[in-house]
Amino acid sequence: MRITIDTDICIGSGQCALTAPGVFTQDDDGLSALLPGKEDGTDDPLAREAARACPVQAISLTEV
Numbered sequence: 001m002r003i004t005i006d007t008d009i010c011i012g013s014g015q016c017a018l019t020a021p022g023v024f025t026q027d028d029d030g031l032s033a034l035l036p037g038k039e040d041g042t043d044d045p046l047a048r049e050a051a052r053a054c055p056v057q058a059i060s061l062t063e064v
């Protein structure tokens with residue numbers, strides 16, 4: 001699945017990086033970012049958990 005992060009609504013809570021540390025990190029502004037190599041997608045099931053954990057639904061998953 002491919003992951004899209006809407007950084008316009010991300011509040012930098014860090015839940016995604018805590019939940020799926022192999023997929024997400026936080027940039028210098030504290031906003032969510034994908035780790036290198038994850039831009040093209042991931043099969044890490046924790047990515048789905050991270051999307052659910054986001055308090056503002058900033059993470060979208062697309063099956064590819």
Ligand code: SF4
Pocket residue numbers: 005009010011012013014015016017030031032053054055056057058059
């Ligand atoms: S959980 Fe949501 S609001 Fe928090 S850093 Fe991740 S994308 Fe941003």
